[in-house]
Amino acid sequence: MIIPEEGKLLLINKPYEWTSFDVVKKLKYLLKPKKIGHAGTLDPLATGLLLIGVNKYTKKLNELQNLDKAYEGIIAIGRTTPSYDLETPFDSEKSIDQVTTDQIEKVRRSFLGEIDQFPPAHSAVKIEGQRAYKKARRNEEVRLKARKVTIRNFKFTKIALPEIHFMVTCSKGTYIRSLAHDFGQSLGVGAYLKSLTRTSIGKYKLEDAENLETLVKKITPAE
Numbered sequence: 001m002i003i004p005e006e007g008k009l010l011l012i013n014k015p016y017e018w019t020s021f022d023v024v025k026k027l028k029y030l031l032k033p034k035k036i037g038h039a040g041t042l043d044p045l046a047t048g049l050l051l052i053g054v055n056k057y058t059k060k061l062n063e064l065q066n067l068d069k070a071y072e073g074i075i076a077i078g079r080t081t082p083s084y085d086l087e088t089p090f091d092s093e094k095s096i097d098q099v100t101t102d103q104i105e106k107v108r109r110s111f112l113g114e115i116d117q118f119p120p121a122h123s124a125v126k127i128e129g130q131r132a133y134k135k136a137r138r139n140e141e142v143r144l145k146a147r148k149v150t151i152r153n154f155k156f157t158k159i160a161l162p163e164i165h166f167m168v169t170c171s172k173g174t175y176i177r178s179l180a181h182d183f184g185q186s187l188g189v190g191a192y193l194k195s196l197t198r199t200s201i202g203k204y205k206l207e208d209a210e211n212l213e214t215l216v217k218k219i220t221p222a223e
Contacts, residue, residue: 003033007055011209014042014050014198023050023212030219039064040201043177045085046073048198049206067202068152070169073195075180078162080190084120084177094189096162104159107186111154111179116146120177149174163194 014023020041028036031054039051039061048071053061078096082088150171158165168176177193184191199206 003031003054007035007053007057009057009060010052010054010215011204012050012052012215013206013209013211014047015212016047017044018212019044020050024052026212026216027052027054027219030216037061040069040172040198042198043085043087043196045087046176046196046198048196049201049204049209050198051201051204064201064204066172068169068171069174069198070167070200071176071196071198072157072165072167073176073193073197075164075166075183075191076162076194077164077184077187077191078189079192080181080184081192084175084181085193085196090192092190096189099161099187099189101159103187104156104164107183108154108156110186111151111183114148114150117149117175117178117182118146119175120181147173151179154179167199 010027012023014020020038024036024038027033033054035056035058036052036054037058039053042048042050051061051064053059053064077099078094079090080092081090151168151174152171153169154166155168156164156166168179170176170179176196180191180193197206
């Protein structure tokens, strides 16, 4: 693959269990660009659209990062984990026998619009220069400040308890893991994010992205 002088924007479908930095590192090794970076981090257990800016396109990454993002995934109610997803073991379990669809719908509506949201303790947010997840993994106390985020659309496409399949469109800085956790707290039984795929960033769509493995095969390493 030849990267033009003006740079290029790559749309990548991030693989499961890869960090966003892993993808950037792989492409940096293969393409050997002057500059490379990504807009909008995805958690290791999430898949979906990742925007990679190469060379002069890195100047546009901040602008791209500010765009609304859309996701689809599965929230599982009745159990929780410290990381709010499957990266850490379950730490609590409650019966969901009394949960009704009316309750689920009422809680769903309460998250629409601007909300205060705390990032997960197991996140890349920096506390005194150190990533929060590093402190959390050492079982140290993690105190994070709430931030204003906007949930523009939050709907359920399938309810088969304990799983709730959802679609969400939100502002930058929104943690879908926190949304899942907070949803479970409001429901009174706890919840965690079982799976997540980012489907769009602004006008850029996952359907137009390339699988990383396919892209790597197209790239001839520089001599």
